[in-house]
Amino acid sequence: MTARDLLPILAFAAVVALAPLLVSSNVVLNFLVFTMIIALAAQGWNLLGGYGGQYSFGHAAFFGTGAYLTAILQVRYGMNAYPAFAAGIGLAALVGLAIGFLAFRSGLRGSYFALVTLAFAEVFRVLANASEVTGGAAGILIRLRADPANFQFAERGTFLWVALALVTLALVATLMLERSRLGAQLVAVRENEAAAQALGVDVLSVKLRTIALSAGMTGAAGGLYAQYFLYLDANIAYGTWISVEALLAPIVGGAGTVFGPVLGAVILHGLAEATKSIAGSIPGIDLVVFGIVLILVVRYPPRDLPGLLRRRRRP
Amino acid sequence: MGFPPEIILEAVLNGLLTGAVYGLVALGLTLVYGVLHIINFAHGALLTAAMYAAYVARTALGIDPYVAALPLAGLFFVLGYGVQRLVIGPASQGKDENILLVTLGLSIIVENLMLAIFRSDTRSIDVPYAMEVVEFGPALLSWPRLVGFGATLAVGVALFLLMTRTATGKAIRAVAKERTGAALVGIDVAHIYAVTFGIGTACLAIAAALLLPSFYVSPRVGNAFVLVAFTIVVLGGMGSVVGALVGGLVIGVVESLSGLYLGDSLGQIGIFLIFILVLLVRPTGLFGARA
Numbered sequence: 001m002t003a004r005d006l007l008p009i010l011a012f013a014a015v016v017a018l019a020p021l022l023v024s025s026n027v028v029l030n031f032l033v034f035t036m037i038i039a040l041a042a043q044g045w046n047l048l049g050g051y052g053g054q055y056s057f058g059h060a061a062f063f064g065t066g067a068y069l070t071a072i073l074q075v076r077y078g079m080n081a082y083p084a085f086a087a088g089i090g091l092a093a094l095v096g097l098a099i100g101f102l103a104f105r106s107g108l109r110g111s112y113f114a115l116v117t118l119a120f121a122e123v124f125r126v127l128a129n130a131s132e133v134t135g136g137a138a139g140i141l142i143r144l145r146a147d148p149a150n151f152q153f154a155e156r157g158t159f160l161w162v163a164l165a166l167v168t169l170a171l172v173a174t175l176m177l178e179r180s181r182l183g184a185q186l187v188a189v190r191e192n193e194a195a196a197q198a199l200g201v202d203v204l205s206v207k208l209r210t211i212a213l214s215a216g217m218t219g220a221a222g223g224l225y226a227q228y229f230l231y232l233d234a235n236i237a238y239g240t241w242i243s244v245e246a247l248l249a250p251i252v253g254g255a256g257t258v259f260g261p262v263l264g265a266v267i268l269h270g271l272a273e274a275t276k277s278i279a280g281s282i283p284g285i286d287l288v289v290f291g292i293v294l295i296l297v298v299r300y301p302p303r304d305l306p307g308l309l310r311r312r313r314r315p
Numbered sequence: 316m317g318f319p320p321e322i323i324l325e326a327v328l329n330g331l332l333t334g335a336v337y338g339l340v341a342l343g344l345t346l347v348y349g350v351l352h353i354i355n356f357a358h359g360a361l362l363t364a365a366m367y368a369a370y371v372a373r374t375a376l377g378i379d380p381y382v383a384a385l386p387l388a389g390l391f392f393v394l395g396y397g398v399q400r401l402v403i404g405p406a407s408q409g410k411d412e413n414i415l416l417v418t419l420g421l422s423i424i425v426e427n428l429m430l431a432i433f434r435s436d437t438r439s440i441d442v443p444y445a446m447e448v449v450e451f452g453p454a455l456l457s458w459p460r461l462v463g464f465g466a467t468l469a470v471g472v473a474l475f476l477l478m479t480r481t482a483t484g485k486a487i488r489a490v491a492k493e494r495t496g497a498a499l500v501g502i503d504v505a506h507i508y509a510v511t512f513g514i515g516t517a518c519l520a521i522a523a524a525l526l527l528p529s530f531y532v533s534p535r536v537g538n539a540f541v542l543v544a545f546t547i548v549v550l551g552g553m554g555s556v557v558g559a560l561v562g563g564l565v566i567g568v569v570e571s572l573s574g575l576y577l578g579d580s581l582g583q584i585g586i587f588l589i590f591i592l593v594l595l596v597r598p599t600g601l602f603g604a605r606a
Contacts, residue, residue: 055412057356057419106595110411111354115545116594122542123587130581240538244423251416283434284427284534291423298416299406 005175012262013168020157029156033228035269036163037221041242042249042261043170044218049247050255051183052210053190054109058117059218059246061099061124064237066092066219067226071140072133081151085223092219093212100211104204109193118243125238139233142226151227163224167262170217174258177213186210187256218246248290252297268293318575325454326571332460334567335467339522340540341547341559342474343515349554350491350511353403353411356418359541360425361516365391365523366532367429373440373527380440381462384524388517395516400509422537430534437533445528459528466525470518471560477514478556487511491554539583543570546590 019032041063049055066088073084103116128134135141146154153159177183185206188196197203222242226232245268250256253264271293272286279285344358365387372383398421406417447458478484489497490507498504530536547566551558566586573585 053412055415102591102595108594111415112594114415115354115549116591119542119545119587119590119594123584123591126581126584126587244419247419282431284430287427288424288431291420291427294420294423295402295406295417298413298420 005179006172008259009168009171009175012171012259013164016164017161020155020160026156029160031269031273033156033160033163035265036160036167037225037228038245038249038269039262039265040163040167040170040224041218041221041246042253042265043167043174044214044216044221045246046214046250046255046257046261047174047177047217048210048214050250050257050260051177051186051190052207052214054207054211055114055247056117056214056243057114057247058099058119058121058243059215060238060240060243061117061121062092062096062215062218063222063225063242063246064121064124064128064234064239065095065215066222067232067237068128068134068140068222070223070226071142071232074142075140076133080149081227085151085220085227088223088226089216089219092222093216095219096211096215097208099215100208104207104211118240121238121240121243125234128238129234134232134234137233139231139236142230144230152230159228163228166220166224170220171258171262173213173217178258182206182209190256244290248294252293254302321453323572323575324452325456326575327568328451328454328456329460330568330571331564332456332464332567333571334564335464335560336460336522336525336563337540337543337547337567338560338563339463339467339470339518339525341544341551341563342471342556343518343522344541344544345548345551345554345556345559346474346518347512347515348548349556350487351399351508353407353414353418354545355512355515356415356541357398357421357425358418358515358519358544359537359539360422360429361391361395361537362519362523362540363429363532363534363537364425365516365520366527366530366536367433368520369524369527370438370440370532373442379442380524380527384466384521387520387524391520392513392517394513396509396513398516399512400505403512404505404508426534426537433534435534437531437536439531440527442528457529459525463525463529466521467560467563470521471556474514474518474556483507483510542590543586546586546593549590549593 016032016036020029023029041059044062045056045059069088069091070081070084073079073087074081079087099117099120103113108116129137144152146152148158153162177186185196185201188199188201189203189206193203222237225236245265249264249268250261251264252267253262254260268290271289275286275289340358340362344355347353347355347358368387368390369380369383372378372387373380402421403414403417407414442459444458448455449458449461450456478488486497486502486507487510489500489502490504490511494504497507526540543566547559547562550565551560551562566589569585569589570583573581573583577584
């Protein structure tokens with residue numbers, strides 16, 4: 001990996017970093033922070049789903065674990081936010097490893113893998129909704145103490161920089177994975193598992209290492225969410241919404257590419273804002289647009305678009 | 316353990332009755348899987364849509380859900396046919412992941428359209444027989460659930476006759492067994508796919524009409540049912556019709572008993588754990604053929 005490879009990532013970071021200096025609108029900054037959190041969760045999904053071809057429908061299991069542990073360690077055990085955040089990432093990775101071990105060892109693939117991840121996320125949601133340590137249905141509230149020492153910031157702009165730094169790190173990590181031995185083996189497994197195995201790739205180990213990385217990254221997004229909104233309940237942390245967001249952004253932006261998840265998150269949430277400003281406050285209308293975009297992207301893959309246009313031009 | 320036997324018997328019987336309707340929901344799912352080999356993630360959202368349709372039929376037109384069941388089944392057959400023919404089929408391009416994503420997209424659209432139209436309030440209809448019970452030995456059985464049980468059996472028999480006695484049924488079975496061969500002898504595979512999807516959706520419409528008198532409806536209600544339906548289908552074996560009906564009864568009893576012992580908020584855990592366990596240990600299910 002050379003400096004030239006890092007250039008696009010740094011350019012992206014620089015552009016977004018300028019935003020707090022140029023705009024002071026809370027609406028815009030909120031939008032950017034939220035988009036960054038989604039982008040981070042989606043980058044996690046992209047490692048496993050995009051590069052590895054294992055479509056998880058339950059990344060909420062990792063997002064929620066990262067979010068809840070970050071919150072619980074602070075609220076119930078008085079821990080500082082930074083080690084709590086790190087622990088959240090660690091536990092999310094472990095949960096990923098455990099789910100991956102059970103699912104991949106049983107040889108679950110495709111739709112079956114999607115189903116089992118969905119079921120795990122639902123089990124966590126029901127448990128978190130009924131358990132005491134998570135605050136049950138009432139949820140858990142992190143006390144507002146706006147101080148960088150507590151991973152809380154008085155200015156939204158500062159939080160955006162922090163979120164952006166994490167997204168940038170995730171982009172670099174994705175690029176490194178793409179260029180690594182693990183990345184090459186992962187793509188080989190995605191394209192033809194049997195052939196990869198025949199060439200001596202340890203398929204189970206490749207998948208497990210990837211799901212741990214993927215879960216940790218999405219868990220980081222969960223911890224970030226907890227620190228930004230300072231409130232969690234089971235339907236937020238383990239809700240299907242985040243599983244869908246984490247999957248949608250890479251699919252729309254380009255699964256298995258470094259910038260796909262970020263691009264997808266920006267496109268989707270830009271569209272969502274536009275829809276809301278046109279249609280007013282009809283609930284769910286932005287998600288209807290998400291669904292339509294998803295179907296269109298699958299029906300007409302963007303990489304085929306140049307070809308389609310060329311065909312159209314010819315009579 | 317701490318419950319007298321009559322209470323447990325009543326829980327088991329009511330579980331069986333509810334389970335039959337779960338089985339009907341699962342029947343649509345397993346039929347589509349057996350023939351098209353796709354997992355339809357939009358199944359739950361379509362059930363929600365059907366429940367709202369039955370709700371509107373009752374509140375706006377004053378039609379009893381039991382009367383509305385057959386016309387709704389016809390309507391949803393057409394809807395399912397169209398969705399498969401115009402949306403899922405063309406977008407799938409023969410790839411499993413594509414179908415997964417397209418049906419997920421459909422479910423997001425339908426669910427949120429319902430949210431946009433009906434808002435997030437939970438609604439229920441008012442029918443005179445909603446609370447009626449029938450005495451069965453020491454147990455009291457809910458009348459709407461008894462009707463649901465009977466109707467599910469009727470649908471099961473009707474489907475069996477359709478599959479074994481009609482040319483369409485024969486074509487469906489041919490396509491399920493050997494798609495290429497079926498196409499070679501002149502069966503229009505795309506048409507049969509759409510018919511199957513339509514029958515699956517029609518099952519949902521009937522299930523919705525049977526559920527409505529005793530269940531509330533909200534934009535996300537389908538999610539709860541569809542996870543149960545997935546569990547049933549996985550338990551009974553993907554594509555197995557008998558498995559769906561038997562699996563439905565089993566799951567109904569499990570839900571009813573775990574609700575009795577664990578309380579309502581944790582009751583669903585039993586279902587998910589069975590789901591995960593079956594997926595991990597025997598993904599072909601109890602009645603499914605080995606892959």
